[in-house]
Amino acid sequence: MNIILLDSKNTLGDGRYGLTERQQTHISKVIKAESGDVLRVGVLNGKIGEGVYESPSESQPGYIHSLDLTLQPPTPLPMVLVMALPRPNMLKRTLLNITAMGVKDLYLIHSAKVEKSYWQSPVLQTESIQQCLLEGLEQAKDTVIPNWSLIPRFRPFVEDQLPDILKDKMGLLAHPYLAKRCPVDIQQPCVLALGPEGGWNEFEVSKWHEAGMESVHLGDRILKVETVVPVLLSRLYPA
Structure with a gap:
């Protein structure tokens, strides 16, 4: 603290x-x-x-x-993070990390490879999420708590909400296949979509692409969510 x-x-x-x-x-x-x-x-x-x-x-x-x-509190990252709901024990650590790194807009979304039982976890109670976010602020000497939303349905979000969120932003889909190398030190706001450990399925990838997102990768290694989040954030917006 x-x-x-x-x-x-x-x-x-x-x-x-x-x-x-x-x-x-x-x-x-x-x-x-x-x-x-x-x-x-x-x-x-x-x-x-x-x-x-x-x-x-x-x-x-x-x-x-x-x-x-x-x-004034530290400058926030100009990023909207859309993340497939991780397993509950990983979610807590991930929420703390992304808050400490300056993410202020977060969507936790369903994906075909997200276990439905995750959505019943006590970790998703408002009080639990808020506590994780507060701990991230305390770590980073920040005061501005992120906005967050739970999105239990994938398709309506990508088709109906994402186009407005993407306006005037670069859309990046973290996906290891048929992707270009992730850019470094970008100079514009972005929307970053990060899938579950099993990755997005073909239908989901196609919907992201239709919405205007571009697939990017970090190389041949497949990283856990709690590892890939700080790697991507620090690569896109170095300190």
């Missing part, structure tokens, strides 16, 4: 922000802060700076006050 994210839902009045139990535990056991210490903080979807910490007492929980917020 490289920043304490303060949520307006936890305001106590007079410029004070209450801390969650998880934040309080981190401050007490990891940072080992004491009352009056100045900590790095940010307001969710707002600016970054410093705030003064007050430890919990019998009458009230710990809180942050006297905020001095002067910095």
